[in-house]
Amino acid sequence: MSLTREQIAARIAQELQDGFYVNLGIGIPTLVANYVPEGMEVMLQSENGLLGMGQFPTEEEVDADLINAGKQTVTMATGASLFSSAESFAMIRGGHVDLTVLGAFEVDVSGNIASWMIPGKLIKGMGGAMDLVAGADNIIVTMMHADKKGNSKLLDSCTLPLTGAQCIKKVVTDLAVLEIKDGAFHLLERAPGVSVGEIIEKTAGKLVVPDDVPEMKC
Amino acid sequence: MAGFNKVVTSYDEALAGLTDDMTLMVGGFGLCGIPENLIIKMRDLGVKGLTCISNNAGVDDFGLGLLLQKKQISRIYASYVGENALFEQQMLSGELDVILTPQGTLAEKIRAGGAGIPAFFTATGYGTPVADGKETREIDGRHYVLEPSLTADFALIKAWKADTMGNLIFRNTAMNFNPMMATAGKITVVEVEEIVPAGELDPNFIHTPGIYVDRVIKGTFEKRIEQRTVREG
Numbered sequence: 508m509s510l511t512r513e514q515i516a517a518r519i520a521q522e523l524q525d526g527f528y529v530n531l532g533i534g535i536p537t538l539v540a541n542y543v544p545e546g547m548e549v550m551l552q553s554e555n556g557l558l559g560m561g562q563f564p565t566e567e568e569v570d571a572d573l574i575n576a577g578k579q580t581v582t583m584a585t586g587a588s589l590f591s592s593a594e595s596f597a598m599i600r601g602g603h604v605d606l607t608v609l610g611a612f613e614v615d616v617s618g619n620i621a622s623w624m625i626p627g628k629l630i631k632g633m634g635g636a637m638d639l640v641a642g643a644d645n646i647i648v649t650m651m652h653a654d655k656k657g658n659s660k661l662l663d664s665c666t667l668p669l670t671g672a673q674c675i676k677k678v679v680t681d682l683a684v685l686e687i688k689d690g691a692f693h694l695l696e697r698a699p700g701v702s703v704g705e706i707i708e709k710t711a712g713k714l715v716v717p718d719d720v721p722e723m724k725c
Numbered sequence: 726m727a728g729f730n731k732v733v734t735s736y737d738e739a740l741a742g743l744t745d746d747m748t749l750m751v752g753g754f755g756l757c758g759i760p761e762n763l764i765i766k767m768r769d770l771g772v773k774g775l776t777c778i779s780n781n782a783g784v785d786d787f788g789l790g791l792l793l794q795k796k797q798i799s800r801i802y803a804s805y806v807g808e809n810a811l812f813e814q815q816m817l818s819g820e821l822d823v824i825l826t827p828q829g830t831l832a833e834k835i836r837a838g839g840a841g842i843p844a845f846f847t848a849t850g851y852g853t854p855v856a857d858g859k860e861t862r863e864i865d866g867r868h869y870v871l872e873p874s875l876t877a878d879f880a881l882i883k884a885w886k887a888d889t890m891g892n893l894i895f896r897n898t899a900m901n902f903n904p905m906m907a908t909a910g911k912i913t914v915v916e917v918e919e920i921v922p923a924g925e926l927d928p929n930f931i932h933t934p935g936i937y938v939d940r941v942i943k944g945t946f947e948k949r950i951e952q953r954t955v956r957e958g
Binding site for chain 1: 807833836868885896897901905955957
């Protein structure tokens with residue numbers, strides 16, 4: 508069975524480490540915050556100028572001056588700090604954020620990522636995604652392995668305009684966990700009940716499959 | 726006005742000298758921390774042909790969306806414009822020239838502009854359409870794009886508190902682009918919730934020193950929320 512969005516988020520949460528500063532993108536990445544392991548402390552960075560993002564506010568706590576990068580009302584966690592957008596991207600560009608999780612339309616075997624623009628469709632803008640992928644050393648891309656028509660989103664070469672070049676090393680999909688190195692996807696784990704054959708079939712880019720591919724624990 | 730007193734009491738005074746075809750920086754992230762009354766005044770003044778530098782473009786009926794309604798903006802630098810249908814129409818029809826800029830690069834272009842730095846190298850956007858036509862350079866094995874800085878005729882920003890000398894304090898995430906923009910406008914106009922006498926703000930906690938600020942006006946704010954998201958209490 509392919510993973511649900513929640514299961515993908517739970518699997519990514521296993522990559523968190525105690526004391527990590529983490530930036531979570533919009534969509535599945537946001538859900539990762541719900542699966543931080545018990546007893547572990549992580550600080551969430553929101554690129555509009557907040558380090559230490561808390562949970563959503565109660566109706567009484569709602570503050571128009573306190574939002575996240577998705578423009579949702581939020582609260583601050585204990586030990587939070589506030590700063591300008593320039594300071595926020597100094598943290599990001601300067602490599603001070605320990606882990607970045609973001610979605611994508613396509614990734615390829617060279618670690619290129621396309622996530623912001625589909626020619627011919629409405630262009631909304633890249634927001635902070637280009638800065639995040641250029642600045643972070645430790646990035647996890649999360650996406651569905653294939654689109655609704657079954658076309659693979661893991662390619663030899665991205666077809667859409669890039670968000671960043673040669674910057675992605677790890678991908679978690681609804682079918683698999685993969686590492687990108689040496690010009691290929693390397694299959695690390697498969698979703699419970701998903702066959703290696705199905706992953707091979709749905710991976711258009713060069714794929715290296717070891718003899719034993721363990722099932723994910725999520 | 727006398728000496729270092731930056732306070733003005735009308736929006737006409739606040740925007741005196743703003744004319745057609747000027748370049749403006751407008752603070753805020755989404756609708757958070759935008760100078761909402763200064764924008765309304767610009768709409769009422771009817772100035773046209775504006776170049777706006779702002780992270781977003783407001784929504785259809787609030788923020789910079791008000792200026793889009795009246796087709797007062799001809800060019801905009803922004804990182805994300807997803808919440809505005811008018812924007813889409815004007816972009817597709819070619820009435821609006823849109824320069825999509827990565828958010829961190831936009832912030833740094835403004836910071837650099839205010840700090841007297843004409844351009845800087847950043848890895849952001851290398852190998853993407855953002856780098857098209859720009860100088861690139863390899864430094865210590867990494868590729869970088871040369872990004873020119875930005876300044877403006879007017880910077881219109883929103884702060885929480887000011888003193889009469891234009892020292893500013895921002896509140897929560899309403900800070901965002903405002904402090905850098907304050908430094909990068911030839912004329913910086915600040916709209917605030919409260920003005921206190923000089924000497925009342927603790928100098929240790931001033932975010933933007935008054936040297937960057939030309940005019941301060943006290944406003945009343947709607948503070949519209951784009952995505953009200955709550956949990957059960």
